[in-house]
Every structure is written in structure tokens, then in C-alpha cells.
Amino acid sequence: MNIISRGFRGRRQDGPPDRVPPGQYLTDDFPVLSAGPTPHTLLDEWTFDIRGGAAPMRFTWEELQALPSEEITKDIHCVTKWSKLDTVWRGISVDTLLDAVEHDAGYAVAFCDGGYTTNLPIEDLTDGKAWVAYEYDGEPLEAEHGGPARLLVPHLYFWKSAKWVRGLALRDEDEPGFWEQNGYHLRGDPWLEQRYWGD
Numbered sequence: 001m002n003i004i005s006r007g008f009r010g011r012r013q014d015g016p017p018d019r020v021p022p023g024q025y026l027t028d029d030f031p032v033l034s035a036g037p038t039p040h041t042l043l044d045e046w047t048f049d050i051r052g053g054a055a056p057m058r059f060t061w062e063e064l065q066a067l068p069s070e071e072i073t074k075d076i077h078c079v080t081k082w083s084k085l086d087t088v089w090r091g092i093s094v095d096t097l098l099d100a101v102e103h104d105a106g107y108a109v110a111f112c113d114g115g116y117t118t119n120l121p122i123e124d125l126t127d128g129k130a131w132v133a134y135e136y137d138g139e140p141l142e143a144e145h146g147g148p149a150r151l152l153v154p155h156l157y158f159w160k161s162a163k164w165v166r167g168l169a170l171r172d173e174d175e176p177g178f179w180e181q182n183g184y185h186l187r188g189d190p191w192l193e194q195r196y197w198g199d
């Protein structure tokens with residue numbers, strides 16, 4: 001009888017090739033990957049800052065909540081090889097946030113409570129490709145998954161989706177963030193398998 005081994009093999013599903021990038025497998029769980037302890041910031045002390053534009057911009061939690069939000073259904077892909085299809089979020093488009101700032105930057109570094117950073121070209125943050133998400137599956141985003149708010153950049157590997165995000169620092173040059181200084185690819189396109197330096 002090989003029912004059991006078949007059952008185990010079932011965890012490593014291939015999934016539809018147009019949805020699951022090369023080298024990835026599907027999971028129904030939502031694994032937690034954090035490089036340090038989970039910070040807990042009170043909402044009335046929480047702000048989202050955009051630095052490096054013509055003038056600094058700051059949104060309080062209340063101001064952020066007053067902006068038009070969207071429901072976002074996207075597949076996500078972690079560089080540790082799990083992918084999860086049709087995850088449902090609510091958040092504010094980064095387009096909406098950057099519209100409030102005069103700038104001509106080509107890049108940004110997202111910064112977070114706890115000190116995590118990740119770098120992104122502005123092109124990967126705009127035109128409906130990135131959000132500051134504060135709900136997952138119809139509930140406030142859990143702290144372990146980045147609540148109160150995280151960046152959601154689903155077309156890149158999930159390390160770009162900075163948890164506990166507190167703002168964006170606009171830059172003229174691409175400046176490696178936490179994982180990008182420690183061996184991860186500068187951009188991280190899962191369809192090109194841009195996992196590590198040199199990929």
C-alpha cells in the first residue's frame with residue numbers, strides 16, 4: 001500500500017504552471033517568516049512616512065484609513081519555495097500614497113518597526129502593483145504577518161513585502177536592504193527565479 005507516501009507527495013503540488021513560478025510549490029498554510037521578534041506598535045503612535053521627496057510626508061493611522069482602499073486578491077511567492085494562491089487583502093495603493101509627494105526618485109527603501117528594510121524600484125511600487133495592506137482574509141492583519149500594516153508587492157518574492165512597514169525612503173540609486181545585503185537578489189522576480197546574488 002502506498003497511500004501514505006502518496007499523501008505526503010501531495011503536499012508538494014505543482015499547481016497550474018501559469019500561476020506557480022519555477023521551483024515553487026503550493027501551500028494552504030500561511031507560514032510566518034520573520035528575521036526578529038514581532039514588534040507591537042500602538043495605532044495612535046503609528047505613522048507612515050515618505051522621506052526623500054520635495055517635502056517629508058507623514059500619514060497617521062487615521063489619515064491612512066481615510067484614504068480609498070482596495071480589496072486585493074493575489075498569489076504570493078516566498079523565496080523559501082512556498083507559493084499561496086488567491087490571498088485576499090485590503091490596503092491602500094502605493095500610487096495613492098506617492099501621489100501626495102513631489103519627487104523624481106527611481107528607487108525606494110521600505111523601512112519597518114524592528115529595523116528590517118527592503119529596496120524596490122519605484123516602477124515595482126507603482127501602477128497598481130503594490131499596497132500598504134492592513135487586512136488579511138477580511139480581518140485586521142495579525143501582528144505575526146506584519147500587522148498593523150505591511151507592504152504587499154505580490155509580483156516579487158515575498159521578502160519585498162515588508163512587515164510592520166513604517167514608510168518609504170525615496171532614493172536616486174538602488175540601495176540593498178536587509179536580505180539584499182545578505183545574499184538575496186536585488187530585485188527578486190519569481191518568474192525569473194531571481195533568488196540570490198548572481199541569479
Ligand SMILES: Nc1nc2c(c(=O)[nH]1)N[C@H]1C(S)=C(S)[C@@H](COP(=O)(O)O)O[C@H]1N2
Pocket residue numbers: 030031032033034035036078079112113114116144145146158159160161162163164165
Ligand atoms: N519587517 C519584516 N518584514 C518581512 C520579513 C521580516 O523578517 N521582517 N520577512 C520577509 C520574508 S523573508 C518573507 S518570506 C515574508 C513573510 O511574511 P509572512 O510571515 O507573513 O509569511 O515577510 C517579509 N517581510
Ligand SMILES: [Mo]
Pocket residue numbers: 033078079080158159
Ligand atoms: Mo522569505
